Amino acid sequence: MMIKRILAVIAVSILGVGAAFGAEIVKFGVQAPITGNYANEGQGIEKAVRLLAKQQNAKGGLLGHKIEVVVCDDEGKATQGALCARRLVNDGVFAVIGTYTSGAASAAQPIYARANVIQTSDGTAEMLTRRGYKTFFRNAPPNSAEAKFTAHYLVKIKHYSRIAVLSDHSSFSKGLGDATEAAVKRDGGHVIYRGYITAGSQNFMSVLTKIKSLKPDVIYFSGYYSDGGLLRAQQARLGIKAVFVGGDANQNTEFAKIAGSAARGTVIVNVPAPANLPYAEAKAFLADYKAAYGTAPPSIFTLTNADGMRAIMYAVEKTKSLNPDKVEDFLHHLRDFRGITGPLGFNKHGERLGSAFQAFEIQADGSYKTLYSE
Numbered sequence: 001m002m003i004k005r006i007l008a009v010i011a012v013s014i015l016g017v018g019a020a021f022g023a024e025i026v027k028f029g030v031q032a033p034i035t036g037n038y039a040n041e042g043q044g045i046e047k048a049v050r051l052l053a054k055q056q057n058a059k060g061g062l063l064g065h066k067i068e069v070v071v072c073d074d075e076g077k078a079t080q081g082a083l084c085a086r087r088l089v090n091d092g093v094f095a096v097i098g099t100y101t102s103g104a105a106s107a108a109q110p111i112y113a114r115a116n117v118i119q120t121s122d123g124t125a126e127m128l129t130r131r132g133y134k135t136f137f138r139n140a141p142p143n144s145a146e147a148k149f150t151a152h153y154l155v156k157i158k159h160y161s162r163i164a165v166l167s168d169h170s171s172f173s174k175g176l177g178d179a180t181e182a183a184v185k186r187d188g189g190h191v192i193y194r195g196y197i198t199a200g201s202q203n204f205m206s207v208l209t210k211i212k213s214l215k216p217d218v219i220y221f222s223g224y225y226s227d228g229g230l231l232r233a234q235q236a237r238l239g240i241k242a243v244f245v246g247g248d249a250n251q252n253t254e255f256a257k258i259a260g261s262a263a264r265g266t267v268i269v270n271v272p273a274p275a276n277l278p279y280a281e282a283k284a285f286l287a288d289y290k291a292a293y294g295t296a297p298p299s300i301f302t303l304t305n306a307d308g309m310r311a312i313m314y315a316v317e318k319t320k321s322l323n324p325d326k327v328e329d330f331l332h333h334l335r336d337f338r339g340i341t342g343p344l345g346f347n348k349h350g351e352r353l354g355s356a357f358q359a360f361e362i363q364a365d366g367s368y369k370t371l372y373s374e
Contacts, residue, residue, distance in 0.1 A: 025068045026061075026322060028053060028309065029088035029117075031108060032098035033076035037200055037226045040254045044302035045098050046071055051292050052309050062316055076100060078107040085111035094322060097309045099123055100301065102172035109133050116324045118331075120308030122301050124248070125171045126179075129349040134328050137311075137346050139304040140271065141355040143176040146248060149357040149374060150220065150269045151183030154245070157372055160217040162192045164242070166207070166231070168199035168223040176247050177222035192216060199227055204234050212240045222247040225299075229258025236262035243267060245359075252299040256366045266362045271341065271355050273368045274300055281340045300341065307339040311346075 030049050032042035046069075053067040061067060070091050072084035081104030088096055089111060095118035099105035105123030112119040113133040121128065122140045129138055154160050163184055167177030174196075181191050192214050197204055208231070211219060219235065219242050221228050228250040235244060236259075246255070248270035256263035274286060274297055285306060289297055297303060314337060315330040316322060335345040335353070345353040360368040 024065045026063075026065050027068045027070050027091060027093040028312075029091070029093035029096035030069060030071040030098050031074050031081065031084045031088060031096050031104070032071075032100050032305075033104075034071065034073035036073075036075035036077070038076040038100060038224060040225075040252055040298045041100050041301055042073070042076070042098070044298040045100065045305045047293055048289070048297070048302045048306040049097050049309055051289060052306060052313075055288070056313060062313055063320065063322065074099070074101075074104045074108075076104055078103040081105065081107040082111060084108065089115040089117055093117055094324070095309075095312050096120070097305050101170065102128060102175070103170055106171065109136055112136075118312060118324055118328060120305065120312070122304055123172065125175050127171075129351045133350070134332070135324070137308065137331055137350040138352050139308045140248070140301070141352060141357070143172070143179045145355070146269060146357060147176060147179035147183045149359075150180050150245070150247070151187045151189065153269065153359050153372055154218060154220065155184055155187040155189035158218070158243075160243075161190055162215065162217045163189055164193040164211050164214065164216040164219045165191055165195075166211075166219060166221045166223070167196050168227060169196055170199060170223070172249070173199075173223040173247075177220075180220060180222060180247075197223065197227060197231070199223060201227070202230065204231050205238065208235055208238050208240060211242075212238055216240075216242045218243045218245055220245045220247070221250065224249040225252035225255040226258065229255045229263070232259040232266055233262045245269065253296070253366065254298065256362055263362045263366070264364050267359055267371065268362070268368070269357060269359050271300055271304075272358050272370075272373075273360060274303055276358065276360070276368065276370060277303070277341060279338075279340065279342060281338055285340045303340045307341050307344055310339065311337055311344060 032045040034042045074081040074084045085108035099121035102123035102125035105121040120137045167173040228246045245267045251270040315327045319326045337344040343354045356374040359372040
């Protein structure tokens with residue numbers, strides 16, 4: 001199947017720019033959690049990719065060739081992530097959009113690198129850009145950047161003196177929690193509790209009861225929205241008055257649905273939410289997404305993944321090539337591309353350049369009010 005992909009790329013190169021539409025196809029893979037705890041995110045990513053592919057095909061395709069979307073459900077899990085990577089490589093994809101969780105992204109990385117398949121991801125674990133894979137590009141900022149902003153907000157802006165830090169055991173959540181704990185201490189803050197939950201558990205009363213006895217000013221949770229919403233609801237049930245602050249993976253419309261009335265007043269730290277983006281590209285994408293699917297994207301990660309695909313298509317058009325080496329080199333030198341989520345570029349490690357964080361509060365109607373920005 002590898003030979004099939006190589007022959008497909010060669011065929012496209014021979015046909016050249018402006019070849020008749022449909023003479024050859026260019027496959028974009030989607031590797032994301034289409035089912036499971038984070039399905040809401042994965043389905044948003046798939047919808048974004050299908051929308052962009054449809055729009056590009058309506059304009060005549062990519063270098064005159066039709067884009068075809070191939071989807072693999074990794075359930076946000078490492079084992080399934082590796083299986084998806086092998087399947088998509090065998091399917092002959094040119095690039096892969098998605099890999100929402102750090103664990104799934106990490107498992108897929110070496111497989112895409114060996115096949116020279118471009119991979120974009122929102123996985124924020126530090127290691128993802130430190131392994132040296134030229135095929136990997138991160139759409140969202142790393143844990144260390146978010147931790148630095150979060151600590152500054154908690155310690156220097158809000159002056160919380162008793163901070164509890166909770167994570168799940170995933171590489172993303174543990175890494176973000178550890179980085180935030182360290183950043184809080186560097187800023188002179190006091191972490192009175194550092195603990196973990198089991199992702200997917202339905203009952204967090206035990207750990208919350210322990211935290212209640214310590215009388216924290218704030219509970220910071222670095223895991224995902226499906227657990228964060230339940231934690232917030234059960235915190236309210238126990239009468240814990242501490243402010244609940246969630247990391248970026250809590251920024252999802254499902255958080256408020258799960259937390260119910262307790263969601264109001266929750267603070268989330270992330271890059272700006274979709275509705276807070278001022279860019280013309282964002283307004284156009286949100287309008288097109290609503291028209292296509294009748295709903296707003298579930299989170300900012302729908303848009304960051306859309307930007308990953310847009311950047312790849314831009315690189316193909318600028319280099320006039322579907323040679324992965326040429327496209328990867330172009331992306332590593334990309335600066336100030338007009339992204340949906342703002343100016344976008346990548347450094348030599350595939351790290352995204354130019355993201356800024358916000359702390360925003362969930363309102364009674366589920367909307368977000370910006371409290372503090374970089």
